[in-house]
Amino acid sequence: MRVLSVTSELFPLIKTGGLADVAGALPGALASLGVEMRTLLPGYPAVMAGVQGAQPIHEQELMGGRARLLAGRIAPDIELIVLDAPHLFARPGNPYLGPDGRDWPDNHRRFGALSRIAADIGTGSLPGWRPDVVHAHDWQAGLAPVWMAFAGVPRAATVLTIHNLAFQGLFPAWTAHDLGLPPEGFRIEGYESWGRVGFLKGGLFHADRLTTVSPTYAREIQTEAEGMGLHGLLHSRARDLVGITNGIDEEVWDPAADRHVPAPYASSTLDGKAEDKWRLQERLGLAVDPNALLVAVVSRLTEQKGLDLLLAQLPLLLARGGQLAVLGSGQPWLEAGFRGAAEANPGRIACFFGYDEPLSHLFQAGADAILVPSRFEPCGLTQLYGLRYGTVPIVARVGGLADTIVDANEAALADGIATGLQFSPPTVEALGTALERAFELWAQPTVWRRMQLRGMTRKVGWRHAAQRYLDLYRSLTPPAASA
Ligand code: ADP
Numbered sequence: 001m002r003v004l005s006v007t008s009e010l011f012p013l014i015k016t017g018g019l020a021d022v023a024g025a026l027p028g029a030l031a032s033l034g035v036e037m038r039t040l041l042p043g044y045p046a047v048m049a050g051v052q053g054a055q056p057i058h059e060q061e062l063m064g065g066r067a068r069l070l071a072g073r074i075a076p077d078i079e080l081i082v083l084d085a086p087h088l089f090a091r092p093g094n095p096y097l098g099p100d101g102r103d104w105p106d107n108h109r110r111f112g113a114l115s116r117i118a119a120d121i122g123t124g125s126l127p128g129w130r131p132d133v134v135h136a137h138d139w140q141a142g143l144a145p146v147w148m149a150f151a152g153v154p155r156a157a158t159v160l161t162i163h164n165l166a167f168q169g170l171f172p173a174w175t176a177h178d179l180g181l182p183p184e185g186f187r188i189e190g191y192e193s194w195g196r197v198g199f200l201k202g203g204l205f206h207a208d209r210l211t212t213v214s215p216t217y218a219r220e221i222q223t224e225a226e227g228m229g230l231h232g233l234l235h236s237r238a239r240d241l242v243g244i245t246n247g248i249d250e251e252v253w254d255p256a257a258d259r260h261v262p263a264p265y266a267s268s269t270l271d272g273k274a275e276d277k278w279r280l281q282e283r284l285g286l287a288v289d290p291n292a293l294l295v296a297v298v299s300r301l302t303e304q305k306g307l308d309l310l311l312a313q314l315p316l317l318l319a320r321g322g323q324l325a326v327l328g329s330g331q332p333w334l335e336a337g338f339r340g341a342a343e344a345n346p347g348r349i350a351c352f353f354g355y356d357e358p359l360s361h362l363f364q365a366g367a368d369a370i371l372v373p374s375r376f377e378p379c380g381l382t383q384l385y386g387l388r389y390g391t392v393p394i395v396a397r398v399g400g401l402a403d404t405i406v407d408a409n410e411a412a413l414a415d416g417i418a419t420g421l422q423f424s425p426p427t428v429e430a431l432g433t434a435l436e437r438a439f440e441l442w443a444q445p446t447v448w449r450r451m452q453l454r455g456m457t458r459k460v461g462w463r464h465a466a467q468r469y470l471d472l473y474r475s476l477t478p479p480a481a482s483a
Contacts, residue, residue, distance in 0.1 A: 001473055003030070004081075004131040004156070005039040006118040008095055008111060008140035011252075013041070013050045013074065015357075016094060017300065018246065018381045019138060019163045022213070025249045026469070028077035029462035033470050038129070040118050042110065043070070043084035045092050051080055058126065062116065063088060063109040063179075069117065069126075081126075083117055108171040111140040111199065112179040119147035122156040132477045135159045135469075139169030142203030143181070146191050149206040150182045157476035160207035162200070164378050165221050165228045166304060169199030194229065204233055208476055210241040211469075213379035214400030218243030226376060244469060245403055246379040247462035248388065253364075255389045255456075260361035267456040270390055270449070273365065280366025284350035286323050293322045293442045296367030296391065298360045298382050301330030301338075306373035306396060311337045312428040313435055318348055320439040326351040327363050364389040368448075369438060375426045377401045383420070387455035392441075392448070393420035394434055404460075408441060408451060419455040 009015050011024035027037040041047055048054075054072035061067070065087030073079045083089070088110045091098070098104050118141060120126075122134035134156045136144045145158040176186050176197050186192045191202025204210060212218045220226040222235040234241060251257075255273075256266040262279045265272030274290060281288045295317065299305045307328075317324060326338050326349075335353050342349045352359060364370065370386035372395045379400030383393035387404075395401035401422070408418035421441075423434035441448055 001035045001133070001470070001477065002129065002131045003035055003037045003133045003135055003473060004118060004121055005037050005135045005137070006114065006141035006144055007039060007041060007137040008114065010039060010041050010047075010078075010080075011249075013047045014044055014095055016096070017164075018213075018379065021249065021381055022163065022246055023137060024078070025247065025462050026466065027079070028075070029247065029466035030470065031077040033466055035470060035473070038079045038081055038131075040081045040083060040114065040121065042089045042095070042114055043082045043086075044089050044095055047080075047082055048084065050074055051082055054082060057081075063113040067113065067117075081121070083114060085113060088113055108169075108175040108179060108197070108199075111169065112143055112175075115141055115143035115199070116147060116179075118144035119151065122148050122158070123151045123153050131156045133157045133159060133473045135161065135473075136203055136207065137161050138163050139167055139200035139203070142169055142199035142201070143179070143191070144203070145207035146181070146185060146202040146205075150185060157209075157473075158207040159209045159211060159472065159476070160203040162204075162210065162212040162221070162378065165200075165212075165226075165230065166376075168193065168201060168228070168230070171197045171199075173197060201230060201233070204230060204237065208240070209472060210234075210237055211472065212241070212243050214245045214403045215243035216402045217376075217378045217399035220376065220399060242468075242472065243403075244465050244472075245400055246381065246384070247465045248381060248384045248460050250388070250461045253361075253385050253388050255365055258361050258365065260358040261365040262362075265365075265390075267390070267453050270452065273390055276362065276365040277368070278366075280325065280362050281323070283362070284325055284352070285347065286325065286350050287347040289323070291321075293320070293369065293439060294367045295322055295324050295369045295371050295394070295438075296363045297324070297326045297328060297371050298363050299328045299372070301328040301334040303331070304375055304377075306375050306426050306431075307334055308337070309373045309426065309428050309431045310371065311341065313432050314341050314345075314349070316432055316435055318345060320435070322435075322439065324349045325363060325367060327356065327359055329353050329355055364391050367391050368442065369394050372396065372401055373423075373426060373431050374398060374401065380404070384460045387419055387458050387460055390452035390456050392438070392451050392455065394438055395420060395422055396426040396431075397422040397424035398426060406454075408437070413447065416450060417454060418451050419458060420451065
């Protein structure tokens with residue numbers, strides 16, 4: 001089974017969110033099931049610098065400049081096809097935004113080019129390697145199934161995964177011509193989305209199968225409230241849409257062997273975690289206090305993540321003797337809110353604004369609880385890292401957060417199966433109740449410890465999800481191609 005994965009991010013080369021983690025972990029997880037996955041990735045500077053043994057395999061004119069495809073790898077299991085198109089991708093920093101913090105004005109061309117090349121490979125343009133399946137991720141790869149549907153030649157099967165429906169890749173109608181899209185596809189039954197070119201919309205219409213990253217999110221996005229204007233289409237394709245909950249890379253996220261964690265620990269003894277807590281407190285200038293419930297946030301600071309709810313509940317957290325550590329970057333008003341709170345409460349609230357992968361590991365190891373109060377959350381990864389690190393997740397009961405955490409209600413506590421706390425709906429009041437419950441449980445060390453251990457032994461790796469992706473690929477391909 002040969003699969004071309006098409007993505008705009010891949011950990012560890014380029015990452016703004018969970019998509020990178022998933023794209024980085026899937027090839028290895030699938031390799032152990034006999035799937036040969038290659039990943040098509042834009043040649044941003046970080047990618048060009050990180051890929052080993054890159055060999056040119058193809059060259060052509062593409063979206064107003066010369067482009068090459070380079071074959072290389074970054075790990076034994078991660079084989080890349082890098083789209084080296086300097087006129088589109090030789091720009092440092094964030095993959096989508098220019099230095100002014102706004103989308104690059106030619107993003108339609110940049111990710112149109114990615115999708116175009118994916119479609120060409122999916123219709124057999126690459127000598128010696130023809131995929132059975134093209135697996136496109138998010139809007140940046142959304143036009144690949146569109147072009148393939150219109151190719152008029154034998155093609156690979158297509159799968160499109162939605163990592164976040166909020167990002168749809170919408171561009172003015174004239175870009176259809178600029179991109180060379182088939183004009184007959186600019187309609188409701190095609191890539192047109194409310195008068196614009198919709199990269200994701202087109203992919204959702206044309207891909208053979210659709211997936212998203214948790215069963216609950218798969219249901220939510222078929223409703224008007226959560227479907228972001230695409231619920232009708234998604235509902236009509238319900239039979240082709242499945243939710244497959246993400247795993248996490250258990251080697252990168254292993255509290256017993258994490259090079260970013262000063263005192264490693266395993267579920268057999270949590271002694272190291274106590275040291276990691278004071279190290280984190282010391283590093284952030286928080287009072288070194290083993291008894292204070294240290295709540296962490298590692299997140300993009302956006303409305304989706306519900307962190308304004310937390311701002312409103314800071315008085316409660318402080319009144320109960322808790323501490324808060326925030327690692328994030330995003331909207332200035334949220335940063336300002338947390339910065340102000342930290343300045344007003346030195347030693348109790350600390351923030352680090354920016355993106356810092358090593359520090360995110362220390363947060364997971366050193367904190368007692370990880371808070372994810374999202375308004376919607378396709379899957380969410382930080383609560384899974386929390387489980388693995390014995391850092392009790394406190395989450396809104398939405399999307400993947402609903403699917404991955406067992407709430408500490410009375411029955412779950414009595415049966416010893418609770419792994420965290422859930423609250424619903426995502427409101428200030430419900431978050432307040434969840435925090436109150438967290439402090440009550442924190443005051444019962446044996447109960448808290450049991451939740452930690454239960455979480456640490458949950459299966460959060462990729463095995464299960466990888467098998468489900470393989471089953472999906474197999475359902476789309478003739479038996480001869482199946483691994
Ligand atoms: P999303 O993809 O919506 O941002 P996820 O929970 O799926 O949310 O994935 C977020 C990923 O980004 C996690 O791996 C998390 O640890 C990481 N992350 C988010 N913000 C930061 C930050 N400021 N520094 C380091 N890592 C971060």
